[in-house]
Amino acid sequence: MTDIARLKTDYPWIETPLIVGAPMRLIALADLATEISRAGGIGFIGAGTDVSNLASHLQAAQQLLQNQNTTLPTREGMLPIGVGFINWGVALSETIPIIERYRPAAAWFFAPSSIASLMEWTEKSRNASPETKIWVQIGSVREAVDALNARPDVLVVQGTDAGGHGLVQGASIVSLVPEVDDAVRGIARAAGFEAPVILAAGGIVEGRSAAAALALGASGVVLGTRFLAAKEANIAKGYQDEVVRVNDGGQTTVRTKVYDDLRGTTGWAQTHNARGIINRSFKDALKGLDEAENKRLYEQDMRKGDAGWGAEARMTTYAGAGVGLVRAIAGAGPIVRDVRSQAVKVLEKFTRAAASGKL
Amino acid sequence: MTDIARLKTDYPWIETPLIVGAPMRLIALADLATEISRAGGIGFIGAGTDVSNLASHLQAAQQLLQNQNTTLPTREGMLPIGVGFINWGVALSETIPIIERYRPAAAWFFAPSSIASLMEWTEKSRNASPETKIWVQIGSVREAVDALNARPDVLVVQGTDAGGHGLVQGASIVSLVPEVDDAVRGIARAAGFEAPVILAAGGIVEGRSAAAALALGASGVVLGTRFLAAKEANIAKGYQDEVVRVNDGGQTTVRTKVYDDLRGTTGWAQTHNARGIINRSFKDALKGLDEAENKRLYEQDMRKGDAGWGAEARMTTYAGAGVGLVRAIAGAGPIVRDVRSQAVKVLEKFTRAAASGKL
Numbered sequence: 037m038t039d040i041a042r043l044k045t046d047y048p049w050i051e052t053p054l055i056v057g058a059p060m061r062l063i064a065l066a067d068l069a070t071e072i073s074r075a076g077g078i079g080f081i082g083a084g085t086d087v088s089n090l091a092s093h094l095q096a097a098q099q100l101l102q103n104q105n106t107t108l109p110t111r112e113g114m115l116p117i118g119v120g121f122i123n124w125g126v127a128l129s130e131t132i133p134i135i136e137r138y139r140p141a142a143a144w145f146f147a148p149s150s151i152a153s154l155m156e157w158t159e160k161s162r163n164a165s166p167e168t169k170i171w172v173q174i175g176s177v178r179e180a181v182d183a184l185n186a187r188p189d190v191l192v193v194q195g196t197d198a199g200g201h202g203l204v205q206g207a208s209i210v211s212l213v214p215e216v217d218d219a220v221r222g223i224a225r226a227a228g229f230e231a232p233v234i235l236a237a238g239g240i241v242e243g244r245s246a247a248a249a250l251a252l253g254a255s256g257v258v259l260g261t262r263f264l265a266a267k268e269a270n271i272a273k274g275y276q277d278e279v280v281r282v283n284d285g286g287q288t289t290v291r292t293k294v295y296d297d298l299r300g301t302t303g304w305a306q307t308h309n310a311r312g313i314i315n316r317s318f319k320d321a322l323k324g325l326d327e328a329e330n331k332r333l334y335e336q337d338m339r340k341g342d343a344g345w346g347a348e349a350r351m352t353t354y355a356g357a358g359v360g361l362v363r364a365i366a367g368a369g370p371i372v373r374d375v376r377s378q379a380v381k382v383l384e385k386f387t388r389a390a391a392s393g394k395l
Numbered sequence: 396m397t398d399i400a401r402l403k404t405d406y407p408w409i410e411t412p413l414i415v416g417a418p419m420r421l422i423a424l425a426d427l428a429t430e431i432s433r434a435g436g437i438g439f440i441g442a443g444t445d446v447s448n449l450a451s452h453l454q455a456a457q458q459l460l461q462n463q464n465t466t467l468p469t470r471e472g473m474l475p476i477g478v479g480f481i482n483w484g485v486a487l488s489e490t491i492p493i494i495e496r497y498r499p500a501a502a503w504f505f506a507p508s509s510i511a512s513l514m515e516w517t518e519k520s521r522n523a524s525p526e527t528k529i530w531v532q533i534g535s536v537r538e539a540v541d542a543l544n545a546r547p548d549v550l551v552v553q554g555t556d557a558g559g560h561g562l563v564q565g566a567s568i569v570s571l572v573p574e575v576d577d578a579v580r581g582i583a584r585a586a587g588f589e590a591p592v593i594l595a596a597g598g599i600v601e602g603r604s605a606a607a608a609l610a611l612g613a614s615g616v617v618l619g620t621r622f623l624a625a626k627e628a629n630i631a632k633g634y635q636d637e638v639v640r641v642n643d644g645g646q647t648t649v650r651t652k653v654y655d656d657l658r659g660t661t662g663w664a665q666t667h668n669a670r671g672i673i674n675r676s677f678k679d680a681l682k683g684l685d686e687a688e689n690k691r692l693y694e695q696d697m698r699k700g701d702a703g704w705g706a707e708a709r710m711t712t713y714a715g716a717g718v719g720l721v722r723a724i725a726g727a728g729p730i731v732r733d734v735r736s737q738a739v740k741v742l743e744k745f746t747r748a749a750a751s752g753k754l
Contacts, residue, residue: 040753053754177643177719196555196645197570207645207716208567210598210607211556215643215719239569248569248607251741284536284574286555286566357566360536360574380754382610383745390746394399395412395739 039233039255046169046189047141049108049116051076053246053379054256055372056235057263059083059120059144060200066096067268068368069117073108074101075372080118080144085125085303087134094119094138110141112167118142122201123157124149125303136164144192146173147201147308151182158186173237175203180216184223184232191220191232192258196291197239199261199356201310204291209236213252241358243378250379259375261356266368274342276365278353282313285357288347289313294321295352298334313353315346398592398614405528405548406500408467408475410435412605412738413615414731415594416622418442418479418503419559425455426627427727428476432467433460434731439477439503444484444662446493453478453497469500471526477501481560482516483508484662495523503551505532506560506667510541517545532596534562539575543582543591550579550591551617555650556598558620558715560669563650568595572611600717602737609738618734620715625727633701635724637712641672644716647706648672653680654711657693672712674705 037045043054057064057072061084069079081097083090097117101108108116119140121131124147135143143161148154158170169189174180180191193216194202195209206212213236224231236254240246241262249257263269264279282288293309296302298317312318320330337350344351366374389395396404402413416423416431420443428438440456442449456476460467467475478499480490483506494502502520507513517529528548533539539550552575553561554568565571572595583590595608596617605616622628623638641647652668655661657676671677679689696709703710725733748754 176646178646195567195569197567203645205646205649208554208556208569208598210554210567210569210604211600211644211715211717211720214601214603215717218720239567241570242573244573244611245569247610250745251606251610252603285570286562287535287537287564290564356570358570358574361570361577380749383754384749386609386742387746387749390739390743395742 042233043255046111047078047116048110049073049076050078051376052256053250053376054078054235055246055375056080056256056258057368058237058258058260059118060260060263061085061122063264063269063271064120065270066093066100068263068266068270070097070100071266071268071368072263072372073116074104075369076376077372078118078142079368080120080142082120083126084120085122087126087131090119090131091134091138094134094140098138114139114141114167116141118144118171120144120146122147123153124305128157128160132160132164135161135168139165140168142169142171142190144171144173147305151185154183154186158188174216175206175212177212177215177219180220181223184220187229188232190235191216192235192237193254195236195238197285197357198237199289199311199359200354201304201308202238203307204309209238209249209252209254213249213254217253239356239358241356241361243375243382245358246375246379247382250383261359262362262371262375263368264355265362265365266371267365268368272342272345274345274351275353277342278313278345279355279359279362280365282355283360285355285359289355289357289359290318292318294318295354297327298331299352310354311356313355313359315350315353316348317350317352401592402614405470406437406475407469408432408435409437410735411615412609412735413437413594414605414734415439415615415617416727417596417617417619418477419619419622420444420481422623422628422630423479424629425452425459427622427625427629429456429459430625430627430727431622431731432475433463434728435735436731437477437501438727439479439501441479442485443479444481446485446490449478449490450493450497453493453499457497473498473500473526475500477503477530479503479505481505482512483664487516487519491519491523494520494527498524499527501528501530501549503530503532506664510544513542513545517547533575534565535571536574536578539579540582543579546588547591549594550575551594551596552613554595554597556644556716557596558648558670558718559713560663560667561597562666563668568597568608568611568613572608572613576612598715598717600715600720602734602741604717605734605738606741609742620718621721621730621734622727623714624721624724625730626724627727631701631704633704633710634712636701637672637704638714638718638721639724641714642719644714644718648714648716648718649677651677653677654713656686657690658711669713670715672714672718674709674712675707676709676711
């Protein structure tokens, strides 16, 4: 079975090329996740490091999907969305009963404290809900090879353009996807198991980058930053306006630990930081402003509402390097359909070129 | 005229998709440049910051091309290779007579001290050799827009996976190529001039990444790291062996100023650094080893020949994040033909998928 056929079997409601909504913590909740799946993508709820509200988010998602006139086809009555976890920060024992009860189509694991922990999460999830597919996010060839110990169904290969958290040190999907693909296929073939399906994340915001990811060897793409500008995102208007305003993301975003420090997001390993839009907090930190004072100023801006975001303001605005191509707020459904049809147009352009010998 | 048609008119010997050899300083000389062009690519001599030997390299290239049985078709008897300059470091007055005499098909400008300087270089080159096309390398949307003042024929859009020198802060070609493409086309259309042809550089080492770059909107691709492993590269065996040995380039290479400092390569602006394979020098610098001592140890390794390169050695080994996909030393001609045919295969796969409704 091809990887595309596997995806269509495992998530029967999808259309291809597959567009996935990243499990952005606090931002990707029931509204966004269900809209993405309803448009033929796979939406994720971002549980992150806290599962205390996860059951109610999944309940809400269930309800939203029942309210629709059309029912999405799923395997064995699975919930046609996924849930994303930042594994080092979540209690496995609190999570498993929720997975067992709501049976999401996919559980996305990221940044486990060890490979042993990743294997435990995988085993217990599969025991609790055998049809829930295991997705593992990795940022290097080494991480991909290590993750194979858990026999994931999907590897999400994250490149350095990605917004939010990822490896401090890395490569873009241009280098990473083909090398990971070769490495995991080689190992899987030698060991006689089925290689995971590869999806690409990091810098993909529209049809051209989605088509590029497929050319690199991915079987589908994950978008985060683009969905920050979705109507259904659980996001402040000030944050969303910044995402639409900012251009030239390579220059106006940065990978740093400064924002985590200011927000008191502790617990991330030294190996990880996060990409966000450069603002006054970052510029002050760079100039050597005392961290306590920078934090005080940050907390002051937290009380300003939407005016707390901006190049000269201080609220954290995680976004990827592709942010310059996010130009308008739109519904998540139209975003999924647009990216999918634009990607197909790009690929069909090559079809025409090949037909006329002009590739 | 399409951009592909423009390329075929301006460089009549090429085959598409266009594969270009980056003008790697000290490494890309007459042997490498002519082999790349002979295989239907565009080879470049890397003059870098020093033109004192450029005339003899161009003389050698002329000779090599005359020695071949077949003559490459060029416009008006131009030399069917290009020359790359690191503009802040080169005397314009010494360069122009060489361009006038040897008439390379392209002059590649990178890191000029100002836009005024870029415009002066462009104007004087065009006066000296009207058919020499002007290529400008940029690493951000802002740099691309600024470069339009010189009305370049080609923009080389360099992403962060690239080896050697580039912007400290940036995005991969995934984000950068589409945003630059939109920006320069918008400006060119509004102002009524022809937008430059866009080529992508940074992380492209083989067919999948070459195809991805075309999907992103580039009309051709530039490879540097892959040609480090070309038989015709002017490179030490120790360096070349490292390029073939190293995997997982996102983890084993790093963008840093450490190597320039050790080598005494001064003059680069704070905006630029370079990606190289992590070695003992870098690890020692990270640990806080005194720079003078690190330099002394570096100079000691310079006397070790090929043993001076390696993960525990100290010779600088500039390479891109795609280095893990460079797996063997091969002739430059076979490399060009392989990457081109592999890229076509990737694109034809989509042609078949589109034909069967399975994109």
